Amino acid sequence: MNDILLKTAFILYLASGIFFCAPLFFRSNIWDEIARLLLKTGFILHSVMVGVRWYEAGRPPFASMYEALILFAWAVILVYLIFELAYRVRFLAIPVNILALIFLSVALPSDSTIKALVPALQSRWMSVHVITYFVGYGALSIAFVLSAIYLLSANQKRLDQLRLGTLDEITYRLIIFGFPFLTIGMTTGSIWANSAWGSYWNWDPKETCSLITWLVYAVYLHARLLKGWKHKRAAYLSLLGFLVTLFTFVGVNFILPGLHSYS
Amino acid sequence: MRLFKENKILRFLGSVKLALTLFWLVIIACFIGALLREEWRGYVFDSGWFFALLAVFGLNILICVISRISFVAQKIGSNLVHLSILLILYGAMLSYFFSIRGVMEIAEGQSQDRIMVGCKIHKLGFKVYLENFSIDWYANSPDKYEIKTRVESSNSVFSYKLDKVQEQKVGKTGYSFAVKDYFPDFSLDENMKAYNKSGHPNNPAVLLQISLSSKAVEERWVFANHPGMGMARDENIQFRFNYQPQVKEYRSQVKVIDANNGPGKNAVIKVNSPLSYKGYSFYQVDYDHEDLKFTVLEAVNDPGVGFVFVGFLILNAGLIVIFYPKLKSASGRKK
Structure with a gap:
């Protein structure tokens, strides 16, 4: 079914x-x-x-x-x-x-096939950790596509300034929507790690890369809100942010084994 | 506040420019650390320069918050977020420098009152007595069936990891086989008919459908614990089933015996369900895989964890306070 x-x-x-x-x-x-x-x-x-x-x-x-x-x-x-x-x-x-x-x-x-869960994954934190992360990832992936469209359109002068501005603004709104979810996902993951392994942070590659992702988007928000970075520069940061997100989500599992090897 | 605006050094230390530079430096350091093998990660994350970097980062946030502190509604979220980062960094520092953690191995019916912290013995001041250690196994079939096969006529050996019903050709020998069924606890009834006695993997066995030149030759039970026991019609091909049972849950039923505190405390420690007692938390981290009567617990006394978790709460609240009005303010405008 x-x-x-x-x-x-x-x-x-x-x-x-x-x-x-x-x-x-x-x-x-x-x-x-x-x-x-x-x-x-x-x-x-x-x-x-x-x-x-x-x-x-x-x-x-x-x-x-x-x-x-x-x-x-x-x-x-x-x-x-x-x-x-x-x-x-x-x-x-x-x-x-x-x-x-x-x-x-x-x-x-x-x-x-439905896989059996290892003991560490059997926790009530799993739902909130994963769902919030994926809602965040969802918003950031759409922001990534919009940033790519923005850069391609801006470089080839296919869209007028008004439409480019709308793309830039919606990208920003997607990021400010996704960032708190990313934060809830990361912090609940840390609380869960503490109850499973007795340590809330282990510098495991997946944890470290999730922190890098969070920091890149924190740079985006600081640069935009305090330094006025908009348009192309902001779009490049959004691209970088999602590439790191993708690496954290998929790349780490294959390249950098650690505590999250099962995920 | 004037001091922060007039003093050049303080102004620089609390500047956004420095904050952005520090962000990138931490990102680069973390990236290098993530790429390193586990035993080398300490060269980044336990190093003096990484601590110095985080300390400057903390200082930057502190000066930034003090110099721009404002109690207007729009600034509350930002203040909360920056203060939460300081709280998290403070908690992390306490955890790193002052936490005590060590492993204790206890056999059933025995107790332990000390842990090894590095090379030193650390006394807990009470005893942890292990009443019982138990493991639950998944009754369902393994994710992959690890089958080794040997064909005598060609003197060749092959190893496969198969899904159920997936037909596998054995090299170019003409043989092929598939896993038709799996019993975790194989047994025979009074009519010598095979049946599954329980969900526990006491006698795991797979039923293989063996074919030669695409013609079914036989069905053969192959036992993980008794490799030579399967009745083979065609002795030219031999199989071995490597079964790794998957653990569902393991738990230690313990009693804390405290001479200074009455009758003690009974608890069951599981992964994701630690026991807390007198500032220590006991985590179920492992067990002796050879002798299933030994549990491995980790005792942790971490004075920083509370600060970090409160920091997390404030961080999330602060971000919602900052961004929710920004999202709401533009709602319905864009077309």
């Missing part, structure tokens, strides 16, 4: 992406509306899938790369829906759709 739910959600996201591209060829608002409806229906099925897997596994479904990628895609769409509701930034739907499809394309062919 889980597999069917996820595949259906993937197909709906894919169909939504196709309908989002339709206005390039046909002039009508209906395509956009259909695309959004498909995206939202896909998100509901995606959420149900996460809930069903949680129930089946008898634990939060965040213990393998398969589960993490599914959660990542879910968080990206969740952040988009919150931003659409708050700021009516409907243009975000396309990059968000692409991001979700990328994450799910990697997740779908990977090993989906």
Whole structure:
């Protein structure tokens, strides 16, 4: 059932992406509306899938790369829906759709067996630590895509200053939305580490890289709020921040073994 | 406040420019530390220059907070965040210099009243008595089945890690096999029929479906604890099943015996569920993998942890106070 739910959600996201591209060829608002409806229906099925897997596994479904990628895609769409509701930034739907499809394309062919949890992972802190991190990652990944679009458009002079300014502003808002979640994720992880290993900080590579990620975004916020860094310089920092995030999320597991080797 | 504005050194020490430089230096130092092997990480994270860097960082935050302190609503969040970082750094310093931590190994029915801290013995002032140590195992099948196979005719040995039902060709010998079933506690009933006695991995066995040139040859039980016991129809191919049971949970049922404090305290220590007593926390960190009657606990007395956790709470509260109004203020404007 889980597999069917996820595949259906993937197909709906894919169909939504196709309908989002339709206005390039046909002039009508209906395509956009259909695309959004498909995206939202896909998100509901995606959420149900996460809930069903949680129930089946008898634990939060965040213990393998398969589960993490599914959660990542879910968080990206969740952040988009919150931003659409708050700021009516409907243009975000396309990059968000692409991001979700990328994450799910990697997740779908990977090993989906429900893994048993090692004792250290059996903690009530797991849910809050992982969910807050992924909501943060979701916001920062959309900020990354917007920064990339900003830099490409600014360099090729494809967008006017007003639209570039909007991109810059929304990127900033995504980062100030994601940063507190990143902080909650890091601090709850530290409290959890203390109850599992007797030490709240071990300079384990995953911990250290998560601190680096936090520091890079702290630089972004200080530079923007106190030094007036905006536009290109801010976009480059946002790119760097997400590259470090990606390294912390995936790279560390393969390159730098440590206490978090199971994640 | 005027002093901070007029004195050049203080102004520099509390400047945003210095803060940004320190941010990058800490980032670079952390990155180098993360790349190093575990035994070399101390060259960064335990080094004097790293402490000095963090101390300057703390000083920068302190001067920044004092010189710009303001009680207007917009500044509350920023003040909270910067003060929380100072509190976290202070707690971390206390933890690093003054915490006591050491491992204690206790056998069932025995007690321990001391820990080894580095090369020194540290007396706790009370005894920890181990009443019972127990392990729960996962009853479900392993993630991967580790199977070794030897083909006598070609004198070749192969090792595989398989998922269930995944057919595996044995080199170019013509043989192939798949794991058809798994019993953690294999047993035979009165009719000599195989059945699974319990969920505990007392006698793990896999049922292999063996084929030769794509034709099914036989089904064979292979036992992890008794490698030579499987009934083989085709003796040209031999299998070995390496089973690593996965631990679900392990726990120590202990009693704290304190001569100065009445009847003592009973507790069960598990991973993620430590015991706290008289400033010490006892963590379940390991056990003797050969003799399952020995537990390994870590006793920690950390005077900094409370400061750090309060710092975390203030940090998160401060960030929400700073950013929530900024997010809310623009809500509904963008189109």
